[in-house]
Amino acid sequence: MAQSQEIPIDRKLFEIFEDAYKLMNSFDTCYDPTNSPEFQANIKKCINLFEDSTRLVSLCGLFSSNEAYEEVATENLRYFLLPFFLGQLTLKLCNAGRKEIVEVAEIYYNDFLRRCENYKLCDKPEAVAVLDNVNRGDKIQELMRMGQERNAKLKKYQEKKELDDQIKMLKIAMEKEHVDDEIKREFYLKLLNSCILDAREELVSISQEKQILEHIAVMRRSGDSDEHKHPPRGPPPKPLKPIIITRDAVQKAVYGMGYPSMPTMTVAEFYEQRVAEGIFPDQEKMKEINKNSLMNRVYQDNEAEQEKEAEEIEQLVEEDDEQYLARQRAKDEFKDEHRRGYGNRYNRS
Missing domain, CATH: 4.10.220 (Light-harvesting Protein)
Structure with missing residues (x-):
């Protein structure tokens, strides 16, 4: 992912986040085709802003692994949403291989849910009970399983609908000039709960899409593909690199174990990169x-x-x-x- 070059050092974290959030909300009322150059350019711009917000959150050390969400300041609750937003935006990209896109989005969603679970914002999803002493092909077991899945989906749908209705009401209150801290906190917590449900649904969809993409890849390898006869022109696109909230090399190694080919950046690496790009001042200038x-x-x-x-x-x-x-x-x-x-x-x- 190309790094943002336009963000000055004197910009504050909440300003960058607000700009990205407003730009992302504008996509709901945009009727341009998803694969149009203008729409893709705005998607990349929004991703760059959220990535810079993520790096600044790491730089400031806003989150700790031994806290609960009650200990987090109200204004900082919104930064939990960074990996979720990046996952949503990554799925809208069209300039990379679909397999790479869904893998990066999966990393973002898993990181979002893992942090929410650590901060007691949600519990790990319960596994669907499986009946014993009944053959898998038995119709009774199949009907029971389908009934359980249907009830679970209806419960999630009802919960999601109630959350969305409450969020709409709170969003109106958030647009006022002076907003009470309790209203802000309730709005962010409701929004987080809604995004948790969306993230779990997205992970299910991604798992199914990965199976389809793997099947397509197998079919292409087994047959004569036009790509081998006519290779694509021009240099290949740069690989996507997910940017998650880490503070040091130890955290980077832990988060990187699951996806070593998708590196993250530490705070020191981020600062050194910004100095090399001329955006941040070096040590002599800071003195x-x-x-x-x-x-x-x-x-x-x-x-x-x-x-x-x-x-x-x-x-x-x-x-x-x-x-x-x-x-x-x-x-x-x-x-x-x-x-x-x-x-x-x-x-x-």
Whole structure:
């Protein structure tokens, strides 16, 4: 996936995320063909924005593996949706092999569901019960299995419909100028629950599509394909690389075990790449920026004041100033009579 070159360093995470989210929502009212150059260009732009958001989330370290969603700030809940959105957008791409596209989307959906499960946003899906002591071909077992699947689908459909209705109502409230924190939190949690249901459905569809694609590949290998007689012109497209939320090389190795051919980026690699592209400043430039920063000026002023105060105290000691010496003696006498923590006796037995 081509990296975004247009995002300046002074842009904030929520600004990049909001731009990508608005662009993604605009696709619902777009009537251009999916494979049109304009639509594909907007899809790639939206993916690049969400990828940069993902890298910044990793850089900031917003998520930890030992937390629950109750501990996550309301404004940060929306960043759980990054891999889901990237999975949705990846499936709309037309500039790569379909097998590669569905594999990358599958990685995003699995990463989204895994993080939601770790943060107790959802439970692992329950396996459908299988009846014992009955042959698989038996009609009774087949009818029972079909009934279970039908009931499960109806339950999911009803749950999804209720969630979507609630999300529509909350979305109207979110468009107001001042929104209460509780409404924001409820909106993000409802949206996450809806996306969890969608992600599980998408994974089922992807599993079925992968079987079809594998069957097509076998058929092509067994017969004479036009691709061997007339190879495609031009260089092959760049391979897709999923960008998931990781902080260091250890996490990258763990997440990469399932798909070693699809690497992720650590925070250090992301920063080095941005420096090489000229988007982020290098260490020497950062030192110059820090020298002129407001915080550095305040620190220098405080340091100068402390040095001046130390010189004044030293001068008072050398001149045996009576008032200064009297204050110091009073402090020493107070410390002798009052031990440390003397006045902190509230609520002690």
